[in-house]
Amino acid sequence: MHKDGHRTAARAMETLGSPTRGRQLVAALGAPRREPKPYTAEQALALFVNTNLSKSQYQLLRNSAAQQGADSFYPAYNRVRAAKLACLPHPDDETITASRGEVRLQALLDLTAGRLLLLQRDVLETLTESDAAGLVLLCKWGMDGSSDHSRYKQQGLTEDSHMFVTSLVPLRLVTESGTVVWNNATPNSARFCRPLALAFQKETAELTRAERRRVELEESKLNALRAGRYQVGYRIQLTMLDGKAVGALTETASTQSCTMCGATPKQMNQLEEMLRRPTTNTELGMSVLHCWIRIFEALLSISCRLQLQRRIASGADNQEAVKEAMKKVRVRFREELGLRVSEARSGGVGNSNDGNTARRAFQAPEKFSECTGIDKELIIRLHVILQVISCAFPVNTARLTSFCTETAQLYVRLYPWYSMPVTLHRLLIHSAQIYESCILPIGMMSEEAAEVRNKDVRRYRLQHTRKISRELEMTDLLHHLLLTSDPLISCSRAVDSRKRKALLPQAQLLLQEPEAPLGDRQDAAGSSGTRSRSSSSSSSSSSSSSSSEGGGGCGGDVSEQ
Template identity: 40%
Template sequence: MDPRGKVTISRTLDVDDSSVFMASLVAIRLQRNDGTVLWENDRPSSTFYLRSIMFKFTKETQTTVAALKAGISREIETLQPTTLKKVKIVHELMMTMIDGKITSYLSETSTVVCDICKAKPTQMNNLESHNLRDNDEEMYQYGLSSLHAWIKCMECLLHIAYRLEVKKWSCRGDDKDKIKIRKSAIQRAFKEECGLLIDVVKQGAGSTNDGNTARRFLKNKATTARITGINEQLIENFYVILQAIASGERVDHTKFSIFCNETAELYVKLYPWYYMPSSVHKLLMHGADIIKHFGAIPIGKLSEEAAEARNKDFRHYRENHSRKINRIATNEDIFHNLLLSSDPKITSLRPRMTKQNVLLLSPKAKELLHLSTEPEELEFINIESNLENLQNSSDSE
């Protein structure tokens, strides 16, 4: 997009519209050099603040991801400060709105291998060897992918439940039939008792395993434990950990590390035959280090949830709110709608939402957080007055 606000669309031939790759950014906070916060985003996981940078009709391959990441990194390096009168605003960008698949592309590892310590599936349950491996601390910058963490933890417990009769990580022959029968029984029980569609493939759109399903699955620990046969304490521990990282509050990385280690030990003690998935391993064994890496920025504010929700908006705008006269006009209308729906000024006029995340947290999750006793008083509408006060203080000095 050029400085006048006109969208620039590149002309390409033989474009396949079946896949689209999007890049976006979300403003997290505005603060002074001394750390004083002038404004903070109270809805970082909402599309209302998700500013689209680009979209491209291409498949999500390692080559594509590497090329786009390199291009965005070059733009970040050449990004100039924004000056308002005498106030200079320096931008610091973090690339955390990605999932495990993108992270594996960036680390050039398989999705079943830990991108931080490079542990293979057969090494995941060997907790004693964890401290002996070197960690690639550069990978901390990509965050924890807190939305996908819910889904991956649920799927991990489900796959254990399917295999409880055979107690094997890799199954063949008759074992596959036993797993299939048990899986059907578990799916039927969740549908009848909870109204949840578990692990059901949707035509052309993945499966029914989404964030909301995972939250209900883990929250109703007693029902889930009874249906699946999974240890109830392990289900609760996963729920506490995921609540903490998704809360948007600062996590005490020391307490979090201890709790995650206890959960990992419980997992290995109960189900040593099922290798911990790389996503669960990353959460339990490296989660505290990643949280510590981001310092004062709560890990929950760096979620990829807004970017995932934007995919539905993209389809809606393309189908219902774009001109179909040619490809250029269609893409222009899509991009304009993406920008309008996330305009900060328009968002500031929307009714403010009461923050209830902390009230809904379990007591154990609250113990892992640095909870502030001060009321929320930072709103987007105050950003102009805060900058004006900053300008006045600068003039007086």
């Protein structure tokens, strides 16, 4: 009785602590007890992948549950293995050697589409016969090289510290009438980034061009998938590229020249001529993640040369003055915003300037201006444009063109002595043209998913591959990348539900339909399978800010929170 009295008093105090707590306690006490349900093989596989378990760890977990009387709570590993095989293509569709592993494009697309049909079966049942026979899967693909991989004591290769990865990301499954059947709510994360090819090779211009030819040859031979009353066609676009890859594919002689109009640095401040130039290669998209970083670094470079009023600091005294100015800028960013700017990374590869650093700096324009001496209005306008190209909402290209032109004119008026950097030139002169060339908004076509995947490749190679031979290692790595990007498995993970920052008011005005506050808009068709009647070009696919989950080789980037 004494203990019961204490419990009653504790519950009374808890009830008084909140006006709604009493109702919650009553509801909890009156709710029927839920009986535990055993995991299905697919649910166990999702748990296996999402918690990064090994086979021995899963067996330990299952045995521990059995000791507590829950013998059938976790299915046997053989059942999990069978579910895993359903996520992989047929062995005849794979080519694996000691130095390279690849999956046929047709097989990967068919596997992805088939898993999406299984995932969205409830939604698909509501489609008419004509819509069911006219489904189209929209995807982006690209390639990227990475370095600093672990080196193992294995025969067959003398160099395994570099890897060249070709990836594909499904973005949206739509009907010919525009109904969105499935939408990738995180198009710039590694969640759905599927491997097409892996190779122990250093990224070169010739390798990049050869890989493009190989994939485009397979693309020209694609056939639609027929599954019962459903037929799925494919449309893919090469946009997951960084500046180095774009330069290699366009065979641009200089990294400082524009790959779209051929303008050189000396010409980029001549705005009238730039606006009249013919453009090409806009279908390769815009490297959104690198765009944030490069423009941030360009403003830092201008800041360090404000006293000299010249871009090239010739002479020992001028070079020393630029170094001292950069030191002061780094100190101010550290004190005012807590950011580490332009600091060398350990190992001598890259620096601390990543997507998060750039986004956080642009979110505080006043302090950014105070730290660098850069005009505050220019910082705000650049932030607006970067937000617009990073979001997944449809853009009013006429308004975007006008806004970019005004921003370019402001830049030239403020800093005529510093010729416009090539990334800033592409952003201000070609953004609208790039948008019109993409099958979906630029924010969904970013290269960030491939950058994030580079980290996964390193980790999976270390933790989930057999080191007995190169071929087994490549097999395990390719299969684990396929498994972790399977749509059914990936959709079982919880999407980050933290509230993201809404677009700036000026950015909202550059969108096509800003009739409602963007922070209140819901996904048109999220990965849970909500059906939307809006067209594929106008339905939103993510929150109002960038929908990515992480960054890759450029640093640990996350969505704009």
